[in-house]
Amino acid sequence: MSSAPETVSPRIVVIGAGIVGCSLADELTARGLHDVTVLEQGPLPAPGGSTSHAPGLVFQTSPSKTLTAFARYTVEKFSALEADGLPCFHPVGGLELATTPERWADLHRKAGWAGSWGVRGELVSAARCKELWPLVDESMILGGFHTPDDGLARAVLASRAQMHRAQERGARFLERHTVTGIDQQGGRVTGVVTDRGTFPATHVVSAAGFWGPVIGRMAGVDVPLLPLAHQYARTGPLPQLAGANDPRTEASKPILRFQDRDLYFREHTDRLGIGSYAHRPLPVDPFAVLPYDEARARSLDMPSSLPFTEEDWAPSWRDCQELMPALRDATVDEGFNGVFSFTPDGMPVLGESRALRGFWLAEAVWVTHSAGVAKAVAEWIVDGHATVDLHECDVHRFEGAQRSPAYVRERGAQQFVEVYDVVHPLQPMEHPRPLRVSPFHARQQELGASFLEGGGWERAHWYEANAPLVEGAESRDPWAARHWSPVVAAEARHTRERVALYDMTPLRRLEVTGPGALAFLQRMTTNNVAKKPGAVTYTLLLDEKGGIRSDLTVARLAADRFQVGANSPADQVWLERHAPDDVQIRDLTSGTCCIGVWGPLARDLVQPLTRDDFSHEGFGYFRAKETYLGHVPVTAMRLSYVGELGWELYTTADLGLRLWDTLWAAGQECGVIAAGRSAFNSLRLEKGYRAWGTDMTEEHNPYEAGLGFAVRLDHGDFLGRAALEHLPPPRRVLTPLLLDDPSAVVLGKEPVYAAGDAGAPSGYVTSAAYGYTLGRCVAYAWLPPLPAGSAVHIEYFGEKVPATVAEEPLFDPKMVRIRR
Known part of the structure; x- marks a missing residue:
C-alpha cells in the first residue's frame, strides 16, 4: 500500500527517536533517502519512552514467521553495531524453563517453530538448565529450551549508533521538539507542526511508541494500541553473582524465562533484573503521560517509568524465591512500572494510513523486532513492498468492529495477560463475544454450534446436532483434540455423500462498479476477467515484485458491475489506492450474507426452489446468476471450495434468516445438515485449495504456490506482470x-x-x-x-x-x- 512513485526526492519526517525511529532513519538513509528529519520531544539519546527503560531481551522464536524474521534481523544488525566501544547486542543466549507438563510440551512445539523459521535451539534436560543457571532449583524443572543466539540488546546504545550513522548520511535528529499537529491538504500529509516550528514532509512516520494514539489523533488516524505498565525490579547485590560478570557487558548467563509464573530474569552484573507479567493489567492513558521535564520534576526517572506498585509485586517475589532459593535472603532495591504498547492481537501496527496518504505507522514495536520492522517499513516506503510478508502487521487488518476504543482496551489488556500463556492456534478470545454474527446465528445455536472466532465473527466449527452421525471413535493427542470434535468427521463425510449448508458470511465481499471497472480489474489482477456477464473468475492480486497480495473470485454481474470475493480489509485499501476516478469500490460484507450449499444432492435441494435452470448445462461451473430461491432474491455462484457440486448463495442480511429456513425446509428430504468450518478446512485441503495468508503470502509467487493457472500473461499488462516474466x-x-x-x-x-x-x-x-x-x-x-x-x-x-x-x-x- 505504498504511495505513488515520487517525482521529487521524498522529504521524510519520523516522529520519535526511540529504537524504532533511529533504526528507521538508518534504514532510510542507507537506501539513499537523505532528507530525513527525526523529531523527538525528549532529550537524546535517551528521550524517556519505552526504549529508554527496556530490559533488552531478544527471544527470536515466535509462532509468527514474520516476527521471527524481524527479530533475526535485529540480532544480525545490532550484533554489528558498537557504541562507546561496547557491542549493541550481547549473545548470552536464551533459556525457557518448563515446570509443568503442559509447558514442557509447549517448549517442544516452540522448538518446532525455531526449526521452521531457522533459529538455532535445543531442548535440554533439567540438569543442563541447572548448568546454565546455577541459581535455579533443579527439582522444580522438567526441562528447558535453549537458544544460543538470543541475547540482550542495548537499546539506547543501538539507538545512538544508528542515529550517528544516519546523521553521517544527512539525517537530522532534533530533540525537545514536541509535535502539536499534522498538516495535510487534499487527503495527503504535508508537514509536521511542533512547538518549535513546522517541518514540511511528503511522508510522515509515527514511531512514537505508546504516544502513537496521540500523534494519530492529530492526523485524524486511529492507532489501535493500548499502553500498559509492566513491572520490572532489580535485586540488591547477590553474593552468588559477585565477580561473575564484567560490569561493561553486565551478563554472562542466558536471559531466563519462567513462563509458568509469568516471569523473566536477566543479570545486571552482580544483581538480577526481574520482569513480571503476573500482575493485573495496568492501562495507561497516552494522553495523560507527562512530558519529560515535568516527569523529572515529579521524581520520575522518565515519562515511561511509573512508580512501582508493591502490592502487585509481592506474589511474583514469592515465585522468584521458590525458583531461586538464593533470593530468599535477598531484597529488591529498586523497581518501576514501565509503559509499553499492546494491540488487540499482540502484533505491531505498520503501514500507510487509509485516511491520510503519506502518513505511516510503525507502532507497537518492541526492541526485539525493532530493526526488522524498520527495515520492512523503509522497504515499503522506498520500493512499494517489503521483502517479508507483513499482512499480520498491516494497519488495515482490523475490521471496523475491532477498532473501537473499548475493543482495543479490552483486547490489549488480554494480550498482556496472555503474554506467556500456552495458547492453542484455534483458541478463541473470550471477550467481547459475540461481536459479529451472521443472520443464521440463532439457527446455529439451536443446532448446538460450537463457535470459534475470527475477524470478530462467530464461526461455527461443528454442530452437536450431528453427533448421531458419528461413526466409530477417532482418537487424537490432547493438543490436536482441543477445539475439535469427532463430529467434524461426520460433517465432512455427509458433505461428500449428501448435502450440507455452510455459513460463508464472513467471506469479504466488495462491489466494484463504474465505466472503468473492467479495465481496472484487468490491470489489477492476473487472470482474464473480460468475460460476459455471468462469468466468475479466480484470480490473484500481486505486488510489484510478483508476490501474492491476495486471491480473489471476481463475478461479472453486469457490464460495469462486479462482485469481488476478497480476504481482508487491506484488499479494499489496495484496490482503492489504485482505482481511477471512474471506479467505485464498496464493501458489501456487513449488509449481506452467504450460504454454501455443497454435496452431491445440492442440485436436488435448490432446483425445486427456483424457475431458473440449475442443471449443469443451464448453470455451468464458475458461473453466476441473479435469481430467486423461494421468496428470497439471491446472487448464486456455482463455486465449490470443498470439491463437491454446489453453489454460494448471497442475499441481503435482512433476508438471510429466510434464506436459511427456506433451504433447511427444502433440504429435509435430501438429509441436509449444517456443517462447520472444521469440515470445510478438511475438504478444501483434500482438493488442494489454498488459503491466502496461510499457504501463500507476498513472499511467494503464483508459480511456486501452484497457482500458475490463475495467471494469463496474454490478457495485457497487469500489476506484477513484469516481475513474473523474469522469475x-x-x-x-x-x-x-x-x-x-x-x-x-x-x-x-x-x-x-x-x-x-x-x-x-x-x-x-x-x-x-x-x-x-x-x-x-x-x-x-x-x-x-x-x-x-x-x-x-x-x-x-x-x-x-x-x-x-x-x-x-x-x-x-x-x-x-x-x-x-
Missing part, C-alpha cells in the same frame, strides 16, 4: 503431503525434513487437517521441488512423523464431482 526456476514449491500413519495428525507451522537433510529442516507446514475421505492427514508445506513418492518427516512435538509427497489434487483429480 528464475522455483527453489521451493507448495507441496502436498500425506501422513503415512492413518492415526497421525499435525496442525501447521511444523518443520519438515527431507531425505539427506543435514540437521536443518527443508521447509515447514502451512495448512494441515485430517482428510476424512482419504483416511490420512493432509499437510501442505513449502519445500524444495520433490518428486511424488518422496519420503519426508514432520517434527510434531519432538516426534518424527513420516509423510509422503503426493500428487495433487489428492481428491477427484478429474473434477467429476464438481462438474456433474
